[in-house]
Amino acid sequence: MPTLTWLTREADIRLAQKAPYRLLESVPELSYGEQQTENMLIQGDNLDALKALLPYYAGRVKCIYIDPPYNTKSAFEHYDDNLEHSQWLSLIYPRLELLREFLSEDGSIWVSIDDNEGHYLKVIMDEIFGRKNFVANALWQKRTSPDARLGLGAAHDHILVYGKSPDMMKMNKLSLTEAQAANYKNPDNDSRGAWVSTDFTAQGWRPNQMYKIIAPSGTKYEPPGGRCWANIESEFHRLNSDGRIWFGKHGKARPRVKSFLSEAQGVSAWTWWPNTEVGHNQESKKEINSLFGTDEAFDTPKPERLIKRIFGIATNPGDLVLDSFLGSGTTCAVAHKMGRKYIGIEMGEHAVTHCVPRLKKVIDGEQGGISKAVNWQGGGGFRFYRLGDAVFDETGKINSSIRFSTLAAHIWFCEAKAPLGRQADSPLLGVHNETAYYLLFNGILGDKRPAGGNVLTSRVLKDLPPFEGPKVIYGETTRLGAERLRFEGITFKQIPYDIKAR
Ligand SMILES: C[S@@+](CC[C@H](N)C(=O)[O-])C[C@H]1O[C@@H](n2cnc3c(N)ncnc32)[C@H](O)[C@@H]1O
Known part of the structure; x- marks a missing residue:
């Protein structure tokens, strides 16, 4: 497959792998609301933050939305948007590689971009997510009128959409807009409420759809040239006796079929997103001004409505969403109001000055943006984190402040290529491919001396939770000889040397 080349490509495609595993440190004084929440706001460079999250969230995120710097050559107050072209590619490539690992099998990633880098981004995303997994390029009409200073100004941004496996992706229909709902009327006082009617014909010629229909007035109808009726005759009679065929006010018009508002399943989404439906740049400015002045x-x-459209199509309540270029926190605010769980990452100081107060207001029941549309009443919470020390130092030694559960999560992820999914509190981490994985570290067997229980001896082996089958045991060292290890079916891995630091 053709790929994009730039000066530092060879080094850049190794950045994600080389990024250190760092700890996430909770900052209680910047967290807010319910303590038990899974919602996370992380301040730090997203390359490191994503790497830190990977052992816990790989394969679990239903929808990623990112709005990276567009490289518009502007210097905004809160961040710089003027990178040399290959530096921009070097920013985006490794981060997309990491983001891909977070997607669930039915998950999708949506990336906002404009024409400065959009076409390069498409080529890179084809490489990373797979050309066959490209779903669509949604066009968001971001302006309401042309920019008078420009000869041919841009009216739209792109939103590139890829699915992990698009066949598994279920896209929800959109709810009807007020204008669409207003088209439903009830001229015959049908007890099922307002309805719209559509022509009862289909294109083509099918022999069992070519019958005669007699209207209540006695007028006889045949399908018009080149068309047949929409259904076979028995289905027509079923619909007619259920009062779902409309022959006009006087019962003599061509047949039409009624669809009731109460039964409407919504409309399928498409790639044209006009600002009347999902907001525009002036709307988001107003939203942000009313939050912060x-x-x-x-x-x-x-605009909040834009993100609501994405989550409305790609997620359901309770799903986990992720934004690693969080800016002012729109994605998390919308996710919170829509009942989705979220992880937001932002490296700038506005993680504290904007995202935190914005989410606090949301939890307190803020009524701007999409609040009224989703009947937001407040509640919930989020936890704030910053990046802490690396799990391993430059020489590969384990950082002395690492807790058992952290190292356990890391080892399990390296071995099973999946998150552990719980706080490890036993030396038996789990069974993967019929092999049990154990970790002896920080006296997990109850002996609190620094090296206590971290050495594999006969006594320690006896105290380990049993497993009939091959075992991999991580520990500082072993007193068991090669013969005994073979006899017990144990592969011993020495900490830190046998732990993958990257
Ligand atoms: C276009 S803004 C996102 C705006 C956001 N969608 C909103 O509604 O407010 C891009 C953001 O990405 C952040 N950013 C850029 N590089 C980053 C990195 N390496 N790690 C984390 N955040 C980064 C910038 O600080 C900026 O806030």
Whole structure:
């Protein structure tokens, strides 16, 4: 497959793999609301933050939305959007590689971009996510009128959409807009309420759909030239006796079929997203001004309605969503109001000055943006984190502050290529491919001396939770000889040397 080349490509495609595993440190004083929440707000470079999250969230995220810097050559107040072209590619490539690992099998990634880098981004995303997994390029009409300063100004941004496996992706229909709902009327006082009617014909010629229909007035109808009736005759009679065929006010018009508002399943989404449906740049400016005042406003927010459209199509309540270029926090605010779980990552100081107060307001029941549309009443919470130390130092030694559960999560992820999914509290981490994985570290067997229980001896082996089958045991060292290890079916791995640090 053709790939994009740039000066530092060879080094850049190794960045994700080389990024250190770092700890996430909770900051209680910047967290808010319910303590038990899974919602996370992380301040830090997203390359490191994503790497830190990977052992816990790989394969679990239903929808990723990102709005990276567009490289518009502007210097905004809160971040710089003027990278040399290959530096931009070097920013985006490794981060997309990591993001791919978070998607669930039915998950999707949606990326906002404009014409500065959009076409390069498509080529890179084809490489990383697979050309066959490209779903669509949605066009968001971001302006309401042309920019008078430009000869041919851009009216739209792109939103590139890829599925992990598009066949598994279920896209929800869109609810009807007020204008669409207003088309439903009830001229015959049908007890099922308002309805719209559509022509009862289909294109083509099918022999069992070519019958005669007699209207209540006695007028006889045949399908018009080149068309047949929409259904076979028995189905027509079923619909007619259920009062679902409309022959006009006087019972003599050509047949039409009724669809009731109460039964409407919504409309299928398509790639044209006009600002009347999902907002525009002025709308998001207003939203941000009313949250922070004009002096503190963030320069490039997205409208809440735009993100609601994405989550409405790609997720359901309770699903986990992720944004690693969070800006002013729009994605998390919308996710929170829509009942989705979320992880937001932002490296700038506005993680504290904007995202935290915005989410606090949401939890307190803020009524701007999409609040009224989703009947938001407040509640919930989020936890704030910053990046802490690396799990391993430059020489590969384990950081002394690492807790058992952290190292356990890391080892399990390296071995099973999947998150552990719980707080490890036993030396038996789990069974993968019929092999049991054990970790002896920080006296997990109850002996609190520094090296206590970290050495595999006969006594320690006896105290381990039993498993009939091959075992991999991580520990500082072993007193069991090669013969005994073979006899017990044990592969011993020495900490730190046998742990993959990257
Ligand atoms: C276009 S803004 C996102 C705006 C956002 N969608 C909103 O509605 O407010 C891009 C954001 O990405 C952040 N960013 C850029 N590089 C980053 C990195 N390496 N790690 C984390 N955040 C980064 C910038 O600080 C900026 O806030």
